[in-house]
Amino acid sequence: MFDLSGTVKAPATPWTDAEKKKIGWRVLLFGTLSNFSIGILYTWSNLKDILEYRSVNFLTNGGAAAVNAADRLYKEWDITQLSWPYAYGGFISALIVVVAGPMQDKMGPTKVIWWGILMVGGGAILCSFFTHQPLLFTIMFTLLIGNGIGFVYACPRAAAMKWFHPSKKGLVNGLVVAGFGLGALWLAPLEIYFLKTLNWSLERTLQVLGVLILILGNIAAFNVYNPPEGYKFPEIPVDPNKPLKENQKKTASIGMGTVAKSPQAWMLFFVYAFYCSAGAMVISNASDIMRVQGGGEDGPYGAAVKALIGVMVMVASISNATGRSLGGMLSDKIGRKPTYYLIHTVQGINMFLFHYYTTPTMIFIGTIITCVAYGTVMSTTPSIVADYWGLKSYGGNYGIVYTGWGLSLIIGPTIAQFSKKYVLDNNLPLTQSYHIAYYAAIGLIAISFVLAFLVQKPKFIQSEVIDDYILSPEETRKA
Numbered sequence: 001m002f003d004l005s006g007t008v009k010a011p012a013t014p015w016t017d018a019e020k021k022k023i024g025w026r027v028l029l030f031g032t033l034s035n036f037s038i039g040i041l042y043t044w045s046n047l048k049d050i051l052e053y054r055s056v057n058f059l060t061n062g063g064a065a066a067v068n069a070a071d072r073l074y075k076e077w078d079i080t081q082l083s084w085p086y087a088y089g090g091f092i093s094a095l096i097v098v099v100a101g102p103m104q105d106k107m108g109p110t111k112v113i114w115w116g117i118l119m120v121g122g123g124a125i126l127c128s129f130f131t132h133q134p135l136l137f138t139i140m141f142t143l144l145i146g147n148g149i150g151f152v153y154a155c156p157r158a159a160a161m162k163w164f165h166p167s168k169k170g171l172v173n174g175l176v177v178a179g180f181g182l183g184a185l186w187l188a189p190l191e192i193y194f195l196k197t198l199n200w201s202l203e204r205t206l207q208v209l210g211v212l213i214l215i216l217g218n219i220a221a222f223n224v225y226n227p228p229e230g231y232k233f234p235e236i237p238v239d240p241n242k243p244l245k246e247n248q249k250k251t252a253s254i255g256m257g258t259v260a261k262s263p264q265a266w267m268l269f270f271v272y273a274f275y276c277s278a279g280a281m282v283i284s285n286a287s288d289i290m291r292v293q294g295g296g297e298d299g300p301y302g303a304a305v306k307a308l309i310g311v312m313v314m315v316a317s318i319s320n321a322t323g324r325s326l327g328g329m330l331s332d333k334i335g336r337k338p339t340y341y342l343i344h345t346v347q348g349i350n351m352f353l354f355h356y357y358t359t360p361t362m363i364f365i366g367t368i369i370t371c372v373a374y375g376t377v378m379s380t381t382p383s384i385v386a387d388y389w390g391l392k393s394y395g396g397n398y399g400i401v402y403t404g405w406g407l408s409l410i411i412g413p414t415i416a417q418f419s420k421k422y423v424l425d426n427n428l429p430l431t432q433s434y435h436i437a438y439y440a441a442i443g444l445i446a447i448s449f450v451l452a453f454l455v456q457k458p459k460f461i462q463s464e465v466i467d468d469y470i471l472s473p474e475e476t477r478k479a
Contacts, residue, residue, distance in 0.1 A: 006108025006159070010228040017234040023227075024163030028172060030223035031156025032179035034113050037217035038120045038149050039183010040209065041093065042320065044086040045287045045313050046191045050202050051077045051131075052288075059199060065297075074202075077134050079421055083413035084138040086284045089146035094406025096150035101158070101395025102256065109155035109224045116155075117217030119148025124210030128203040152217070153180060157382055158394045159224050165233050166250055167332065169386050174328020174379035181324050181375050184317035192310050252469040253390030254460060259397045264388060267455045268381060272404030273411065275344065275448035278351055278441035279374025280412030283320065285434065286312040286367055292420075292430045294360045304360040312367065319368045323375025331380045336387065339380050340452040344445055347373040351441045358431065378405070388457055392467050415440045 008023070015023070053065040054073045069075060104112045123144025130137040156176045164172055187209060194200040194208065259265050282289065287309050291297065294305040331339040350369045357366045385398045419436035423429075459477035462470070 006104075006110030006112075006225045008225050008228050010230070020163065020231075020234050024160070024233075027163055027224055028156075028160040028175060030220045031109075031160045031176050034117070034152050034156055034217060034220035034224060035176060035179035036183050036186070037117065037213055037220060038152050039180060039185070039187050039317070040120065040124060040145060040213070041086065041090055041149060042181065042184040042283060042317055043188045043191055043313055044284055045316075046188055046195070047202065048082050048086070048284070049287050049309075050074070050195055052079070052082055054202070074132060076132050079424070080417050081134045081138075083284060083417045084134065085141040085145075087410045087413045088138060088142045089149075090280070090409030091406035092142050092146035093149035093153065094403045094409070096147045097154045097399035097402045098396065099399070100151045100154035101397070101399035102393070103395075104155045104158060105393055105395045108226050109159045110222060113152050113155050113224055114218065114221040116148040116151025116153075117214060117221055119144045119151065121148075121210045121212075121214035121217060123148060124206050124213060128206035128210075131202050131206075154395050154399065156224055157398075158391065159226050161386060161391055161394070162227050162231070163233065165236050166386075167236060170328035170330075170332035170379065170383045172328070173382040173386075174325040177328075177378050177382065178321040178324040178375070181320035181378070182317055184313050185321070188313040188317060191313075196310070250469065251387055251390045252460060252465045252471060252475065253392030253394075253467040254388075254397070254464055255393050255466045256396035256400070258460070258464045259389050259393075260400055262389075262458055264455050264458050265397075265400050267451045268384065268401045269404035271340075271448045271451050271455075272377070272381060272401060273407040274444040274451075275347070275377055276374060276405050276408035277412035277415070277444050278347055279320075279370055280409045281416045281434075281437055281441060282367055282370045282412075283316050283374070284409075284413045285416050286316045288420075289367070289434055290360065290363050292433045293357065294363055295358075295431065301360050308360050308364060312364075315364065316367060316371045319371030320375040320378075323372035324379045325375075326372075327376030328379035328383060330376070331383055336380055336384045337452065337455075339376065341449070343373045343376045343380075344449040344452060348442055348445045348449070351438050351445065354438045355435055390467065390469070411444070412437075412441070 051074045052072070055061055055065065055071050056073045057071075058073065100112055100116070123140060126144060127137055127140045130140055156179075157173055160172045160176055161169055190209065190212075191205060194205040195202065290305060290309050290312050294301050294308075296302065297306045297309075299305065327339060327343070346369065350366060350373065354366050354370075357363045381401065382398055385401055386394060389397045416434055416437045419440075420433040422436060423433045459475055460471060461477055465471065
């Protein structure tokens with residue numbers, strides 16, 4: 001049906017709208033699956049727990065946490081280094097989209113996704129040989145897993161949106177990126193089962209996970225492809241008496257060079273960088289926040305804390321994916337910017353209240369709110385990029401903006417580790433480990449809100465358009 005360029009060959013008999021929808025949903029399903037297969041980044045909290053708390057005697061003490069620094073199996077890892085793989089791997093996964101996006105724009109998605117799957121699965125296996133060497137582990141995680149995630153992530157949305165009417169951009173984006181958020185849903189339980197139930201080593205666990213990622217990802221890669229040249233998406237009924245919503249209109253396609261010089265692109269870049277820092281901070285430390293802020297496994301809520309620690313990554317995954325899928329549909333319904341205003345308000349209030357979440361139930365609910373609000377921006381922003389700059393160069397255009405999300409994976413976890421180290425160094429109550437980070441997150445969300453309020457759809461001159469779209473006077477910028 002398609003070649004390795006990742007483009008469907010035009011049929012001898014034109015497709016009916018029903019056939020187009022069937023193929024489009026197939027591409028959307030396997031695009032979501034490709035993202036689902038690479039969710040190891042969102043399970044870092046589980047792996048970080050092993051590096052920080054596993055005892056040298058874990059095979060004989062029932063998996064009890066290390067009692068002191070000397071008892072740690074991975075004592076080579078300083079507390080400030082525990083966020084490195086997540087932060088730098090995540091940043092590179094976003095940065096490489098600037099390269100992978102244009103690659104899939106030119107080559108089609110199939111090869112690019114396949115290369116990414118090989119890097120993520122192979123990277124997990126190779127990282128298993130460097131678990132006692134923080135710097136080398138981080139380098140391998142960053143260059144292979146990070147780059148691989150970016151290669152995969154760059155492709156499914158761009159491919160799937162080309163099969164559907166423009167009014168479905170939010171829906172398509174929401175479902176595809178939800179797959180990435182849900183990736184922890186299959187990996188996190190396996191990690192808990194391997195590491196804590198079977199008491200496997202971290203090394204063996206990474207090797208098995210790498211093989212599973214390769215199997216699942218390869219199934220998805222060869223089922224994501226672009227429509228043929230000249231493809232016309234199925235039309236939807238439109239009330240001629242009502243003006244079209246912004247997301248129902250076709251948009252001019254604008255090249256990456258023009259977008260890179262657009263202030264709107266950099267405003268969206270910093271919305272990602274600042275707003276997503278709060279979510280990145282909580283997701284990368286979900287288990288530890290439950291442990292220290294809930295009073296510990298030996299505290300008054302010890303039984304509940306111990307039970308919830310094992311599911312926090314899965315809870316974050318489901319909440320993240322829920323926000324992504326609902327956010328796409330919500331932004332189609334009420335508009336992109338109103339969705340921005342809503343989630344910024346909710347997340348800001350939640351970060352303020354996090355200081356007062358001192359029971360496992362409150363922390364659990366706060367984490368859900370954080371991840372839903374975080375996920376919502378991850379589907380709303382891709383839709384804005386498509387609304388503003390079209391689809392022909394979408395991969396590269398979104399890559400510019402998406403790098404801001406990568407920066408958030410450095411900002412959020414780094415603030416969290418600084419906050420915890422400050423509490424430890426000053427002998428403050430462990431329940432306050434992340435309080436400084438919550439205050440910092442509130443400030444960043446406030447700046448992001450201002451940027452979201454100020455950003456407006458750009459105007460262009462006809463020479464900047466790279467497809468056959470003719471600009472209306474309302475869309476034309478004065479030369």
